[in-house]
Structure formats: C-alpha cells, structure tokens
Amino acid sequence: MTDNKQTSLPVLNNMTRRTAIKAVGATLGAAAFAKAISPIVEWAGANTSMDEMLQRHYKELSPGDMDDVIKRLEEDTRDRYGAEVRISDPKPLPGVKFAYALNLSVCIGCRRCAQACHEENNHDRPSHNSYIRVLEMTKGGIDLEKGNADYDHPVRQEDKFYMPVQCQQCDNPPCVSVCPVEATWKEDDGIVVVDYNWCIGCRYCEAACPYHARRFNWTKPEVPAEEINTNQGYLSNRIRPQGVMEKCTFCLHRTREGRMPACLEACPTGARVFGNILDPDSDIRWVLQNKRVFVLKEELGTKPQFFYFFDK
Amino acid sequence: MNGKPTIPTRIRWLLGLMVLAVAAGVVASAALESEPADTAPVGDESPAPALFPVTIHRPEGPPTIDTGHLDEMGRPIVANCTTCHTTKAPNPRISGGHELQDFHQGLVTNHGGRTCLSCHNPQGYNQLRLADGKPVEFKDVMMLCAQCHGTQYRDYQHGAHGGMTGHWDLTRGPRARNNCIDCHDPHAPQYPQVMPVLRPNDRFLRTPGAHDSDTHDSEDAHD
Numbered sequence: 001m002t003d004n005k006q007t008s009l010p011v012l013n014n015m016t017r018r019t020a021i022k023a024v025g026a027t028l029g030a031a032a033f034a035k036a037i038s039p040i041v042e043w044a045g046a047n048t049s050m051d052e053m054l055q056r057h058y059k060e061l062s063p064g065d066m067d068d069v070i071k072r073l074e075e076d077t078r079d080r081y082g083a084e085v086r087i088s089d090p091k092p093l094p095g096v097k098f099a100y101a102l103n104l105s106v107c108i109g110c111r112r113c114a115q116a117c118h119e120e121n122n123h124d125r126p127s128h129n130s131y132i133r134v135l136e137m138t139k140g141g142i143d144l145e146k147g148n149a150d151y152d153h154p155v156r157q158e159d160k161f162y163m164p165v166q167c168q169q170c171d172n173p174p175c176v177s178v179c180p181v182e183a184t185w186k187e188d189d190g191i192v193v194v195d196y197n198w199c200i201g202c203r204y205c206e207a208a209c210p211y212h213a214r215r216f217n218w219t220k221p222e223v224p225a226e227e228i229n230t231n232q233g234y235l236s237n238r239i240r241p242q243g244v245m246e247k248c249t250f251c252l253h254r255t256r257e258g259r260m261p262a263c264l265e266a267c268p269t270g271a272r273v274f275g276n277i278l279d280p281d282s283d284i285r286w287v288l289q290n291k292r293v294f295v296l297k298e299e300l301g302t303k304p305q306f307f308y309f310f311d312k
Numbered sequence: 313m314n315g316k317p318t319i320p321t322r323i324r325w326l327l328g329l330m331v332l333a334v335a336a337g338v339v340a341s342a343a344l345e346s347e348p349a350d351t352a353p354v355g356d357e358s359p360a361p362a363l364f365p366v367t368i369h370r371p372e373g374p375p376t377i378d379t380g381h382l383d384e385m386g387r388p389i390v391a392n393c394t395t396c397h398t399t400k401a402p403n404p405r406i407s408g409g410h411e412l413q414d415f416h417q418g419l420v421t422n423h424g425g426r427t428c429l430s431c432h433n434p435q436g437y438n439q440l441r442l443a444d445g446k447p448v449e450f451k452d453v454m455m456l457c458a459q460c461h462g463t464q465y466r467d468y469q470h471g472a473h474g475g476m477t478g479h480w481d482l483t484r485g486p487r488a489r490n491n492c493i494d495c496h497d498p499h500a501p502q503y504p505q506v507m508p509v510l511r512p513n514d515r516f517l518r519t520p521g522a523h524d525s526d527t528h529d530s531e532d533a534h535d
Contacts, residue, residue: 155506
C-alpha cells in the first residue's frame with residue numbers, strides 16, 4: 001500500500017493493461033457509435049449537424065447548454081436563410097397565467113390576425129400557413145364542421161359570423177398527453193409549447209387536438225431573408241425544421257415581455273382581449289366576469305383558456 | 313455606604329454610548345420604514361410599480377375642408393368650419409350632404425336619421441355638442457359617441473372594444489388605443505366591408521382547381 005501511494009501520481013508511468021484496454025475500448029466505442037449513427041445523420045440530411053442530433057430535451061438543458069444551442073441555431077439561420085436573427089428563451093412570468101377572449105359580435109372575418117401570425121411567426125410563405133384559421137359560419141349555430149375557412153369575398157356578410165380558431169391553450173391538453181416523447185408540454189403561464197428539436201414528427205398531437213390547431217412542417221419553411229422576423233423565441237417563432245409540429249404560443253416571445261400578441265395588435269376591430277387571468281383588475285378578467293363567454297367543445301373536458309363571446 | 317452610590321466614569325461613558333446607539337438605531341429604522349411608504353399607495357403592502365400610460369389617439373382639432381385651390385407655394389388651401397358657417401344660418405332640418413347645394417354634397421350619412429346639428433354645434437362650428445346642448449371639443453368626440461353608445465363605451469373602457477397596440481402589462485410598457493372615429497366614420501358608422509387577406513393555401517383547404525399554381529393535388533391526395 002505504501003509503495004503504491006508513492007508511485008501513483010504520474011498516470012502514464014502507472015499504465016496497467018486494464019487502463020490501456022479501457023482507452024482502446026473507448027476510442028473504438030466512440031468510432032463505432034459515430035459509424036452506427038451515420039446513416040441517421042445522412043438520412044436527416046446535410047442540414048442536421050451532430051450537435052443537433054445529440055441535443056438534449058429542453059428541460060434538461062443547462063443555461064450554458066441553451067446558450068450554445070441558441071448560438072448554433074442563430075448560425076444555422078444565417079447559413080440557411082441569410083438572416084441575422086436573435087433567439088431568446090424567455091421564461092414564464094411569476095404570477096401570470098395567460099388567457100384570451102374573442103368578441104364574435106365584432107369580428108368581421110378580415111383574416112388580418114392570420115396574416116399578422118403568418119408574418120410574426122416566420123411561417124412558410126407558399127402555404128400561407130398561420131396558427132389562426134378563421135371560420136365563416138352561418139348565423140344560427142356553432143358547428144365547426146360547417147365552418148368555411150376558404151372564403152374569398154367581401155366581409156362581413158350579413159348572414160354570417162366569423163370565428164377565428166387557434167390553439168386554445170387547454171388546461172387539460174390532449175395533444176400533450178399523446179406525445180410519445182414529451183416534446184410538447186404546458187408551461188407555468190398556461191402556454192402549450194413544443195421543443196422543435198425534440199419533436200419526432202409523428203403528428204399524434206395533430207390528430208389529438210379537437211381544434212385542429214397544430215400544424216406540421218411538410219417542407220422546409222420558405223421565408224425570404226428580408227421578411228424574416230428577427231426577434232425569435234426558442235419555444236415560439238424561430239424558424240422550424242422540416243418534419244416537426246408547430247403551434248400557436250400566444251407569441252410568448254412578445255407576451256412574456258409584457259407585449260400583446262401579434263394577432264391582437266393586427267385586429268382592426270378590437271375583437272381580441274388578452275391578459276393575465278390571475279390579475280383581478282385585468283381586461284380579460286372583466287370580460288370573463290361580465291360577458292357570457294363560452295369555450296369550444298366544452299364537453300370534451302379540455303378546459304380551453306381561449307374564450308368566445310357575443311355582445312348581444 | 314454614605315451618600316449616593318457612585319458609578320465609575322468608564323461605565324458612565326459606556327452607558328452613554330449605549331443610549332446613543334439605541335437612539336441612532338431607532339432613528340435609522342424609522343427612516344428605513346418611512347422610505348417605501350412615500351411611494352406606496354395607502355393600504356398596499358408592496359410598493360406598486362409605476363405604470364406606463366395608456367394613450368388614446370385623438371383628433372387634433374376641428375376638421376378642415378380642402379377647397380381644391382392651391383396657394384402660391386403650391387400648398388392646398390383648406391377652409392375651417394367657421395370660414396363659411398359664420399355667415400350662414402344653421403338649418404336644423406338638414407340631415408345629409410344630399411340636401412345641400414353648396415358644400416358637403418358627397419357626404420354620405422347613415423347614422424340612424426340624425427341631423428347635422430344633432431352632433432355639430434350651431435353656436436360654434438369648431439365644436440361639437442352633446443344631446444343636452446353642452447359644447448364638446450372635437451378631440452373629446454368619444455364623449456359625444458358615448459352618450460348613445462354606452463355599452464360600447466363601457467366595453468371600450470375595459471379593453472373589450474376597439475383596437476390597441478403595445479403592452480398587456482403596463483408595468484413593462486405603454487399601450488396605444490384607437491378612438492371611436494378611427495374605425496367608425498361618424499357620418500356612416502357601420503364598419504365597411506373589406507376583402508379578407510391571406511387566403512389559406514394548405515393541403516387541407518385547397519380546393520382543386522380553385523387556386524393557381526396548383527399542380528400537386530393528385531400527389532397530395534393520399535395525405
């Protein structure tokens with residue numbers, strides 16, 4: 001024992017057969033692992049780096065890890081889209097739970113909210129993608145199946161009303177329960193988010209959502225460099241990779257900094273009311289307390305945090 | 313043990329210092345306590361953060377009318393209301409431009425059969441007037457609207473009517489709001505019809521043949 005103690009410091013001098021085999025094994029192992037996953041990397045295409053493949057889940061990233069991830073994503077955006085963007089990762093604000101209300105008596109169906117969403121959230125341009133789908137419905141019933149989102153005539157039509165539908169940020173979100181890899185979850189401020197780098201693109205959540213609020217990136221999103229919104233959030237409007245799900249986040253990169261969502265600011269009639277449902281003096285609380293609000297498909301028990309109301 | 317008990321000088325000093333220290337502590341703590349009380353509203357435990365303002369867009373003043381003429385510098389000549397209306401007798405029965413011969417012919421009115429003088433002040437055309445005859449400035453036009461449209465005004469005050477931009481959280485930034493006549497033409501207040509923007513073009517909503525550059529419909533049919 002005493003002899004070992006004296007000679008134990010210089011490792012190289014103390015090399016045993018066991019240590020040597022361990023080193024060789026580790027080297028071979030790393031090489032074998034790289035070789036083994038190389039088909040996946042090749043399949044994912046030249047645009048997927050090894051760092052991206054090995055990135056951990058959002059909730060397991062340390063602040064330092066996140067800094068690296070954001071740096072990589074910003075560089076990727078520069079390489080792939082030619083735009084200098086700033087990606088942030090704003091956290092839920094303490095004491096804040098977001099809710100949204102929409103006045104169907106005032107909405108005229110102009111789809112400006114959908115367009116604002118399209119631009120704010122760096123959506124694919126050719127598909128006119130947006131997290132908001134405005135349904136034109138005949139007065140007298142609220143059957144979403146009969147809503148027409150493809151109308152193309154002057155609005156508002158006298159016999160119609162218009163119902164914008166986006167993610168309802170359910171308190172009991174079926175899309176979250178079905179995700180096999182926990183790539184989507186509900187944050188403390190009520191927003192259901194997706195880690196686009198963890199999503200495997202199985203589209204279970206899209207099928208589970210009763211509001212058809214989730215979108216799938218069938219192709220690499222096409223956005224001209226000059227149209228890219230450079231103020232981006234990791235969990236919200238950064239440009240999504242091909243093959244992953246995406247959804248409305250109430251513009252968390254804006255709302256977690258105290259600003260209004262883009263769709264609200266774009267609404268020319270003021271049909272939208274947004275705020276902190278935990279603040280008893282907020283506008284959203286006044287609406288919930290004084291208007292006859294309802295939620296979509298209440299019978300499903302999803303507990304939406306998006307409310308609709310009529311003035312009369 | 314005759315006479316009063318004597319306290320050694322050193323201890324007397326010590327006692328004096330202690331009294332001074334306690335007094336200083338009381339003063340200091342009182343000062344610390346009173347400091348936040350200056351900024352906090354009465355009855356509020358935590359100091360309320362200063363709120364950013366909510367700015368309501370307002371008309372700058374009475375409107376003007378373009379005479380169609382240019383001055384020597386090439387600028388349009390505009391006329392104030394009083395330029396003409398000081399010399400013309402008010403006619404309380406007029407309810408729209410179609411009844412006039414000289415001015416305002418193109419003015420379409422569709423506002424529940426009101427006459428011009430329901431809102432415009434014949435005693436001073438640079439002002440409006442309320443239903444009870446009290447004058448109201450053009451920049452305060454919302455008070456005029458509110459006397460009939462009280463439910464809308466109530467909703468407006470609670471952020472449930474009328475467009476806005478800025479911050480939901482006024483501790484972090486300001487908010488800007490429209491006023492009634494930013495969106496509603498006061499002479500024909502119904503919101504006009506508009507063409508919708510950004511027609512959906514995704515694979516679920518695309519009607520075959522309905523849109524141009526639509527060549528992949530058969531390919532997409534299996535999705």
